[in-house]
Amino acid sequence: MVVTCEHVWSEISNYLEGDADPALRQALEEHLARCPRCQSIHDGMRNVIELYSDKAMFPLPDGFYPRLHGRLADQVEERRISRRAWLVSVGVTGALAASAVCAAALDRFVPRPLSEMSQPARRLPQRLVAIVDGGKMFHMLGCPFMHGTYHMVTAEEAVREGFAPCTRCMRDALRSAGKVTPDFDGEESAGGATEGK
Amino acid sequence: MTLAPRSDPGHEHEAALIGRIQSGERELFYELIRPYERRVFVIAFTILRNEADAEDVAQEAFLKAFKHLAQFRSESRFSTWLIQVAINEARQRQRKTHLEIMRPIADQENEDGTYTPRDFTDWREIPSEAVERKEIREKLIAALGSLAQKYREVFVLRDVEHMSIEDTAQALGISAGAVKTRLLRARLMLRDLLSPGLDGIWSTNSQIPKGTKPWS
Numbered sequence: 001m002v003v004t005c006e007h008v009w010s011e012i013s014n015y016l017e018g019d020a021d022p023a024l025r026q027a028l029e030e031h032l033a034r035c036p037r038c039q040s041i042h043d044g045m046r047n048v049i050e051l052y053s054d055k056a057m058f059p060l061p062d063g064f065y066p067r068l069h070g071r072l073a074d075q076v077e078e079r080r081i082s083r084r085a086w087l088v089s090v091g092v093t094g095a096l097a098a099s100a101v102c103a104a105a106l107d108r109f110v111p112r113p114l115s116e117m118s119q120p121a122r123r124l125p126q127r128l129v130a131i132v133d134g135g136k137m138f139h140m141l142g143c144p145f146m147h148g149t150y151h152m153v154t155a156e157e158a159v160r161e162g163f164a165p166c167t168r169c170m171r172d173a174l175r176s177a178g179k180v181t182p183d184f185d186g187e188e189s190a191g192g193a194t195e196g197k
Numbered sequence: 198m199t200l201a202p203r204s205d206p207g208h209e210h211e212a213a214l215i216g217r218i219q220s221g222e223r224e225l226f227y228e229l230i231r232p233y234e235r236r237v238f239v240i241a242f243t244i245l246r247n248e249a250d251a252e253d254v255a256q257e258a259f260l261k262a263f264k265h266l267a268q269f270r271s272e273s274r275f276s277t278w279l280i281q282v283a284i285n286e287a288r289q290r291q292r293k294t295h296l297e298i299m300r301p302i303a304d305q306e307n308e309d310g311t312y313t314p315r316d317f318t319d320w321r322e323i324p325s326e327a328v329e330r331k332e333i334r335e336k337l338i339a340a341l342g343s344l345a346q347k348y349r350e351v352f353v354l355r356d357v358e359h360m361s362i363e364d365t366a367q368a369l370g371i372s373a374g375a376v377k378t379r380l381l382r383a384r385l386m387l388r389d390l391l392s393p394g395l396d397g398i399w400s401t402n403s404q405i406p407k408g409t410k411p412w413s
Contacts (some may be wrong), residue, residue, distance in 0.1 A: 009314060013381035017362075041314050043390035051391075053338060058338070060240045061248055068234065069227070071256040075263055113394050 001027040008038045012045055128152045131163055143169035211275045218266060233276055234259075239285045243353040244287040246342045254290050258283035264330055274366075278359075280368040284350065291346075312385050340390040348383035351376055356384070374408050 001023050003011075008031050014020050015028050032039050053058070129138040130150040139146045139159035145168050153161075214229045228236075237258055242251035262269075262282050269278050318364060354365040355376065366373045 008313070009379065009385065013384050014377060017377075019377075041385070041388065044314075044392060045384045047355050048384055048387045048391060049393060052341070052352070052387075053359070057334060057357065058242060059334075060234075060238060061252055064238065064252060065234070068259065070254055072227070072259055072263065075223075075260060169362070 003027045003031050005031075005035065005038055008032070008035070009041060012038075012042055016042075016046055016049065061188075080107060089097045127155055129155045129158050136162075137166045138170075139166040140169040145169065151165055208274065208305065212271050215266060215269065215271065215275065222291050224252070226266075226329070227295050230259055233279055234275075237279065238282060239357060240283055240350075240353055243341060243357070244284070244346060245291060250294070254287050255283065257290075258276075258286045261286065267288075273280060274364065277360075277368050280354070281370075284368060312382050313386055314389055337391070338386055343390065344383055344386055347380050348386065351379040352383040352387070357379055363412045 003024075008028055009022060011024065011028060017024065020028065032042055090100075129152065130140050130141050130143075130146060131152045131153055132146055132148050133147065135146075137145075138153070138155065139150075141152075143166055145166055159165075211229060211355060214225050216227065218225050227347045234255075236254040238251055241254040241258070244249060245251050245254060256375055258279070258365075262279050269275060321358070341352065351365060354360045355362065359370065362373050362376050369376070
């Protein structure tokens with residue numbers, strides 16, 4: 001294969017890239033070896049590539065990185081705010097959880113109503129109700145949900161001490177009178193306090 | 198589209214970073230772009246030929262990349278996508294500022310036409326610290342800046358930033374053949390512009406004679 005100068009010029013860039021098939025490469029090299037003009041083109045182009053490869057060619061402006069990161073931080077700032085908000089919310093949630101734990105712990109010492117049915121009445125009845133030892137609710141005597149030994153207290157005392165009205169035996173009384181003013185006019189059972197298990 | 202090899206550890210690392218950023222660890226964006234901060238500026242500078250505009254465009258490009266990271270398709274290279282964003286941003290800025298009013302004559306040339314080198318002076322020697330000399334660096338930048346944009350873009354991606362032919366083609370949205378053609382033309386023109394026979398740029402005498410063509 002014989003190549004002309006024009007052919008060399010059109011292929012010299014690919015040749016320097018190593019992107020020329022073996023036959024063309026050999027022909028180019030043979031031409032370059034005997035053609036000072038094309039050798040000059042070859043050397044010049046190689047030097048151009050080498051010169052512009054230098055990292056020092058394009059120095060960054062002074063302060064480029066701080067300004068770039070400052071500009072980007074505007075975007076990050078949104079996240080920081082939301083992250084802050086997130087942290088605050090986590091903190092608040094944590095505080096609430098902690099207080100809930102404390103409250104739960106306090107419950108051991110300060111009994112609280114344990115269900116929505118146990119809303120304390122504004123006008124607490126003076127009727128006697130049964131509190132089962134170790135239990136959490138107060139019952140009408142004869143309630144099938146009563147198990148174990150019991151003692152009688154007024155409903156007011158039972159609520160004050162954190163006992164909740166039994167959702168079964170007290171339900172009707174609460175419904176008829178409203179949650180806050182339960183009426184205990186239901187007929188008391190004369191049955192035993194330890195109705196069958 | 199050239200797909201990045203799945204086994205490329207850099208690609209996998211970037212894909213993992215992008216996943217974490219999208220999951221909320223947005224600070225990792227800094228780590229993701231760190232290898233490309235300089236590259237984005239250099240490309241913007243080569244297109245715009247103005248340092249302040251280039252810096253602003255680089256910042257805008259990173260911001261856009263951050264905002265639109267969800268649109269990045271993980272099967273392509275993040276770097277190529279980022280460069281596309283930067284090139285688009287620089288071109289938009291250029292249109293806005295009408296920089297192309299100063300478009301060089303070479304822009305109107307048909308790139309398929311043959312280019313005949315002008316100078317055949319022997320050019321084998323380069324001073325080893327050539328680029329460290331400010332005046333030479335300025336000449337090199339000016340010479341590159343005098344090329345038409347389509348040549349500047351290809352040259353900066355391939356010969357300054359050493360992106361592959363395929364990645365360069367993808368970033369610019371042109372064929373690999375067009376990249377090679379423009380690269381040849383850019384290299385030949387730069388060689389002519391910088392030939393030592395024209396102004397003695399490589400002489401040890403730091404005094405650059407005024408009036409020497411083509412950049413003075």
